[in-house]
Amino acid sequence: MHQTSLDGLRELANSSLNLARQIMQHTREGIVVMDPRGRVIGVNPAFCRLSELDAADIEGRHITNINHDLHERRYYRQIWQRLLQQGHWQGEVQHHTRQGRLATHWLMLHLLRDGRGRVSHIIGILDDISRLKQSEEKLSYLAHHDALTGTANRSFLLSWFNKVRLSLDEGEQLALLFIDLDRFKPINDSFGHGVGDQVLKALAGRLLARVDANELVARIGGDEFVMIWRGRLSTGELLAKAEQLLEELEAPVLVGEYELSVGASIGVSLYPEHGLEIETLLRYADTAMYEAKTFSSAKVCLFDSAQFARLEQQHRLAGEFRLAIERRQLFLEYQPKLELSSRRLLSLEALLRWRHPELGVLYPDQFLPAAKDAGLLCRLADWVFGEAARQYRCWREQGGWQGRVSINLNGLELEQHRAAQLLDIFARERVSPSDFILELRSDFIMRRSESLMGALHAFRSAGMAVYLDNVGEGRLSFSKLRQLPIDGIKIDRSLLSDHFDPLDRSVIRSLLLLSQTLGIEVVACGVETAEQMQFLHQHGCSSVQGQLLAAPMTAGQLEAFYRNASDGLRH
Known part of the structure; x- marks a missing residue:
């Protein structure tokens, strides 16, 4: 080969080498060049920045001695074996920064061989992936x-x-x-x-x-x-x-x-x-x-296992409840309320029942959770309003019961938008809301949400009275009681228990005194003895309800009771 050609090749090689060095100087990735044994020959500025070491401190040293605080020698031996077998390796390496932060890098190693197949150099390319790792960890945290x-x-x-x-x-x-x-x-x-x-x-x-x-x-x-x-x-x-x-x-x-x-x-x-x-x-x-x-x-x-049995029955009843409505298995019973001073019948409370074909008559606490699971509470409230209104219209047209009827919505949905829908049922049945009383659990009404208060005001504006049920059984805030749109309270039957001890009597007297101060009516529920009746009358209770007067009964039974018992109750 002519000398001119050799000089040209040398010039081209030098030019390519200079270009490669220029690229190394300006690339974002860290580049390290090692001899076949892993001693550092040269590094670019990016490698110094990522490793936080000066070039003079790196060159001439074995690559494994640069960072030995996080990786054991066995880790490096595994890398070396993979490198010799496959000619390349890549994976994560870590080191602690001068500020004590753990930095994570992605290192790629490649073997370079000469014309005879012997390893001449090892090239390493280092990239900082700490931010990527942090992003992945943050995404993982947010996902979980x-x-x-x-x-x-x-x-x-x-x-x-x-x-x-x-x-x-x-x-x-x-x-x-x-x-x-x-x-x-x-x-x-x-x-x-x-x-x-x-x-x-x-x-x-x-x-x-x-x-x-x-x-x-x-x-x-x-x-x-x-x-x-x-x-x-x-x-x-x-x-x-x-x-x-x-x-x-x-x-x-x-x-x-x-x-x-x-x-x-x-x-x-x-x-x-x-x-x-x-x-x-x-x-x-x-x-x-x-x-x-x-x-x-x-x-x-x-x-416990008893809860499991109730849970299984609840699932069963939830599946059957829609059919109960369609097949007319639901019905209302009516329990009279007596005015103590005049001994006359004041009103009837409509109580929801389910005549199950296999389990017999079921009460609300047995099937309302199932109705909720089936998503039918609103439809059930519609049915109760409709049935109570229909029965009242029949009594009025036939010269039967003419007093008021209480509709107990304990456990059923009641929000502001529902008030208009339920009042429309009265309009369709051609009855007046003023002939009805709405009863709600005291702990439910004590929530005082804006939607609930709006519903109560809508019912009262239409003429319905509103009573708090189960007073004395759940939580009751006396300071809030005076602010509620209510007409009366119903003392829970638990205060008229078999014991009827001094504490029960004191609570009842307090509730009666509070109600008199607020100007609202009181109904005592669960009255079963003459002693209880006398105590309530003595301390100013306006009306009572319970087994001593009458148990809940169907509409047909009530008509006979009303005809036979009205005169006796008055005397």
Whole structure:
């Protein structure tokens, strides 16, 4: 080859080398060139920046000696073996920055061979992926946690449970607590969702403070949380711990100028005692929570087999309830109310019943949960209004009962938009709302949501009276009582128990005095003895209802009772 040609090739090679060096100087990725044994020959500025070392400190040193605080030598030996076998390797490497932050890099290694196949150089390309890792971790966190409260979401709860149950030691159990906030909806309705969100965050913080690294809190609904405790707690210890949690949730939450108290009901199921699958345990804990909310004064309930039987029956009845309406299995019974001073019949209370073809006559507390599960509460309220109105029109046209009829909507839906729909039923049946009384549970009406108050005002404006039912059985705020749009209260039958002790008498006297001060009527329910009747009359109770007077009866039975008993009741 001529000398001119050789000079040209050398010039081209030098030019290419200079170009490669220029590219190395300006590329964002770190580049390191090593000899066949892994000693650093040269690095670009980006490599120095990423490794936080000067070129003079790197060149001449073996690549594994540059960062040895996070990776063991075995890790590097595995990389070297893969590199020799395949000619390349890529993966994550880490180092601590000068600020103590853990930086994650993606390193790609390639072997370069000469014309005879021997390794001449090793090229490494380094890229900082710390921000990408942080983004991935953030996305993963958001995918598995509730954005508002920072608790786990339902998806993470399911996957976490399936992992943690496999790590339990012998004798350990998982206690699943289903927590439903009792008075959260009225806060949202009265103060707005912004305040409601602050309350949720504060209560979630209290829940998170009660779990350790092996336990979990998840938000699975608007005001529903699940907490899982791990350990070897006895039933007594577990319930005591849950009651302490309730006390913490009951403590007021300060949001701006508002001091808001919520409270909760808790149902508990146990792994593996009650079930092995998370969905089963959630269903059982939810059932126990309903028991706690409805029947338990402690507001905490542990799932048991009796609840399971009720749950199974509830599912069965939910499937059959639509047919019950269509096949006219529902009916109303009527219980008279007596005025004590005149001994005359004042009104009738319409009570809902279901004549089940196999289970016999069922009462509202047995089938209303099923109606709710079937999504038929509104339709059921329509049926009750319609049937009561139809029966009243028949009595009026036939010269029968002419007094008022109370419609008990305990457990049924009642919001402002429903008032107009229910009043339209009276119009279709050609009866006047003033001939009817609406009864609602005291704890329901105490929520005082704007929608509920609007509905009550609509009924009263149309002429209906409104009574609080079950007063003395649930929570009652005397300060709020005077602000409610009501005409009367009904003292719960639990205060007229078999014992009828001094405490019951004191509570009844207080309720009678309060009602007289507010100018509202009082009906005492569950009166069964002459002693109770005398006590109530002596202390100013206006009217009574109970077995001493008459048990609930069908419309046909009532007509005979009215004809035969009216004269006797007056004397």
